[in-house]
Amino acid sequence: MPADVNVPVLIGAVPLLTVTSLTLNEGYQVARIAGSKLAQLVSPTARTISVEAVLVGRTRLIIKKGLEAMALTSRALAPATAPLMNLTGLPVVCGMTISLDMQITSLRFTQSNQKRDALDVSISLEQVPRSTLTAVLGEALDVALAAGIAAVPSVSGMVPARRQLGGLL
Template sequence: MVAGVNVPVLIGPVPLLTVTSLTVNEGYQVARIAGSRLAQLVSPTTRTITVEAVLVGRSRLLVKKGLEALALTSRALAPATAPLMNLAGLPVVCGMTISLDMQITGLRFVQSNQKRDAIDVSITLEQVPRSSLTAVLGEALDLALASGIAAAPSVSSMVPVRRQLGGVL
């Protein structure tokens, strides 16, 4: 990555250029072992992604309509709107994850007097696996992203702060 370059978060074909936060929640199924107090994590159950962004510029209403169209897309309408969606859900591509098979489950748009030329958007997506092949492909892409980020030099401006004992003893 090059410092100063704005890399968008992609939700399907819709780029979000001004993302303020992105949260990935993962849940896991717990099974009790019969006759024991022990439990074991047996499989992942849910993955949700929440994106908070600001839609700015002249295209803000077009991006809003694009997100609404993606949210309304059902499996029956998927081949007409995006031919590959009958095989996989919405891909979400960002610096933290590449997740296939996502579906928008919530959209919230807010416009205020303080930001008349901008729209705050909150998007909630849930993973809805369509096939085991796309689930494996999504995990492979996510692993490739993690490996690539680990190998790339960091552009973070955050500098670790030394711990100091400031006469607290």
């Protein structure tokens, strides 16, 4: 893929074309084994995604309204607005992950004098699995994304590790 191609982040049906950062947090539950000093990871407990983006151009307010509608749908109106929302939450598709069953927990829009024709947006999402099937499907899609990304040549402006470590690798 050429370096100048901008791949959007999709939150439900809303494409974010100018994402400045995306953070994926995953938490895991640790359980102590009775009568022992040992512990083991029992299950993943939380997956959250934070997205920082800039909404630019004449469609910025339409995208803002789309995000607000996704947040409202994912929190309160799922059964009434879309029957499929009973089965799955909002999908988030980006270059790092494909996560199903996400819900928008926070939206923050900022407009400044420096960027009058743009809105900064901060979005927080949390995974709320609705069924085992969608959880397994989401993980399968995430693995497929990882395998696909590994197969595609990467064009990065970062210094190769070989040069960073002075040829030690």
